[in-house]
Amino acid sequence: MIVLEKRPQPSKAWSYATPLVAVLATMVFGGVLFAILGKNPVEAIGTIFWEPLFGEFSFYYRPQLLVKGAPLVLIAIGLSLGFRAGIWNIGAEGQYIMGAIFGAGAGLAFYPLDAWYIFPIMVIAGAFGGWLWAMIPAILKVRFGTNEILVSLMLVYVAEQMLASVSLGLLKNPEGFGFPGSRNLQSYESAHNAELIAGSGMHWGVVAALIAVIFAYVLLNRHMLGFHIRLTGEAPRAAKFAGVNPARLILFCLGLSGALAGLAGMFEVSGPSGVVSIDFNVGYGFTAIIVAFLGRLHPVGILLAGFLMALTYIGGEIAQSQLGLPAAAIQVFQGMLLFFLLAFDLLTNYRIRAARSEVA
């Protein structure tokens, strides 16, 4: 009989080893999947993990990892604070969209003015848009006790309709021959979130993501508020005795995660994407939830998880075009990776041991 025994302390060794074990297991099972689909498994796995990092064109893919990973990390950091305190913001996608609309809207309002202060205003507007959208579930929760999962999720759909609406109306490019979508911010110097060093993939969104990681780390480890967040999640009753104000915590966590998601949307629309269009959002807000958990809600873990996700996206695209793997196979592969990462996490917190039957 095999039983699980909870470790008094999570195992340090396993917490570093499990991600590697999980990636290996995914390679094995993913390889089987690819073999079933009639592809060479070694080649497929190699393409996904090796090609973007060390392949012939890695000079191009490595910076792309930053571009793809930064919004995921930025959003996930914000979400992780709330998740730790048991505050479930599932609607980051909507806050991301509102950040983009507000940010781009602020920039386009100045068009074609050329001034240094436009971009900073857009940054503030983007964060404000996301914050505002997250404040709706926050205030409703504090005031009426409504469930923030439901409200924030519903607001994603509302934000998507808003996005369609402004793409077809308010922000539509007047020189776009009636087609939907805004002016391209990439060609509006003052509003463009350009690469800081050409070809490096480093734009302000990447910088913001790194700052957010450091900020979250310091907050959680060195600051009273971070302590309150952790306490509320781990021992709600103790938190009450420690004088934590739950309403303030809800407003702070939802507001901050909204603002960060809004920033991510703003940096994306003013940089890599360039235009507000009907299909601007591509699910970063939802993927970031996965990233937050993959990173075990730890800032550094999230950073690594974000880039691992980005790697599978980029590697997956390469595998599609080089080997003809269907996009769905890549999705299944990502699903497997998550399964194994989650499953092997068991080894961090529990010890597996053979036991005598008296235990049962």
Place this chain on the structure above:
Amino acid sequence: MDLGEINPVLLVASLMVAATPLLLAAIGELVVEKAGVLNLGVEGMMIVGAISGFAISVETGSPWLGFIAAAVGGAVLSLLFVLLTQVALANQVASGLALTLFGLGFSALMGQSYVGVKPPDMGEIHIPVISDIPVIGPILFQHDPILYVGIALTTAVWATLKYSRVGLILRAVGENHDAAHALGYKVIKIRIMAILFGGACAGLGGAYISLIRVPQWTEGMTAGVGWIALALVVFASWKPWRALLGAYLFGGITVLQLNLQAAGVAIPVEYLAMSPYIITILVLVILSADKSSAPASLGRTFHASH
């Protein structure tokens, strides 16, 4: 603009159809959450149910076999969730999301050869005399069988939760798994059964879309219904009848907004399109006076340490 063109009888009849996939998935998830488990993988289980049901009913020519296959398909996928959350004790939120990602991809792989195929028709139950009664007939007695299955399931879940011993144990497990364990109930086993039930219901809901409401197979065709179903459970405060009400309300507003558009009502389309979501939030705020809250152990991992 002519509101007279909207036929209220037909409106009610078609909102029932629109609401059924939501209802099926929501009832299943409600049982899962009553047992204290939060499975965010509803969308994934629905889409796997949609393709399982579609494939089997095309191959066998029987929609009934298709629906059975859909329930099995959904349940099998939920078995993955069982392995993760009940055996490996992984985080439920992340496991559910992973399940959705996996299910969307997996269903697309399964369905590659079913694009552009037409499934066999299930037909409607048409009882002479009763079905022809004006107003009541079209609303109550002219639907496909699965719609009635959805309502029957709601009744069954309500009665089971409220009156039966099984229901009592299920709720006990959801409220306080440690106490339930101390009383000698097999917490993990009960939760596994609940999760499988939830998977089967989600599968049925998915197949309702691919076999009756649309009917065809295309990748990602559930288009977010699973997420709405999740929201509905919260909206319903974990009460089966309120889930039914919520599903009809949501389906009703969706159908009504299209009706208003077709009748030429001068409200901007984007506001109409977002109305189902906003009204859901508003109703939630109004209902917030009801303080019946979530099962206390919802989303928490159970591990019998002794």
Place this chain on the structure above:
Amino acid sequence: MKFTSLLASAAIALGLATGAVAQDKTKVGFVYVGPVGDGGWTYEHNKGRLAVEEHFGDKVETVFVESVPEGPDAERVMTQMALEGADLIFTTSFGYMDPTINVAQKFPDVKFEHATGYKTADNVAVYSARFYEGRAVQGHIAGNMTKSNIIGYIGSYPIPEVIRGINSAYVHAKKVNPDVEFKIVWAYTWFDPAKEADAATVLIEQGADVILQHTDSTAPQAAAQEAGNVVTFGQASDMSEYAPFPRVSSIIDDWAPYYIARTQAVMDGSWESANTWDGIREGMVAIGEISDAVPADVKEEALALKAAMAAGEYHPFTGPLKKQDGSDWLAEGEVADDGTLAGMNFYVEGLEGEIPQ
């Protein structure tokens, strides 16, 4: 040491091998916005790709990436294809416009073809189909077939492409049936079969006995079949599984001839940037078989209309036509210019309701 040098030489050998292959073959890339299994837009583009493979056999190699979101992801996929030696890349969604231009600037030797956009460059051509020609045929049949004089129209988003289709269908339905009325429902989604089913049901309940759709799923066909006496048309693909009734005809996107011709041009070295807007005449828009549910005389007229457009004798937007607000648009015998059509954002006279902005 030995091992690594072995690896290195193997890699060089491999590199040489692939290099040699690349010289023989013309490599054509396709970037798709949806999955190839969507049964509609992307499905048809992928059929075009398969036709290219079949036509040229060993002389081409095609690659594709599906479900590519518009924006930076699309830019990366295109760059990747270009880096790996693609000679010609088709980018098949409007939202790929700016990414295509960006990538094309970096790879002046690679040819790009962007569907449904308007930005061109030395190595970027644009192409699109005159679906509105097909809509004219549909409108003609629809106007004849309706008994309730109410025609339902399911639109995705109010963009010029869709508005053009509505106008074209309306003009030709009105011509044969002056009492005809259009009911338009905007789904505000590109893809949600369940919502399309609802929209079709709603239109039928409000009296429509002909449904035209500018969305890709067969959901409206099924709704019409259930209603029993409602006529539909296939969209994007033939949807012949619903023939002969309710589906009485269809508009099919046929990209194969264009893709083959452009690939040939790259092989010959004669490729030039162009703005192609092809219709029935060139075979980019095909009319699916008109079923026997359509009366013989109507079918004959519809085929004559199609033949007139194929011969270039007839333009669906020929004056006199007025805009919805009553102002003049086209004088007697005047034909709409492509610029106006491309950015069409107004209804013609007689249509009710406003275009959502």
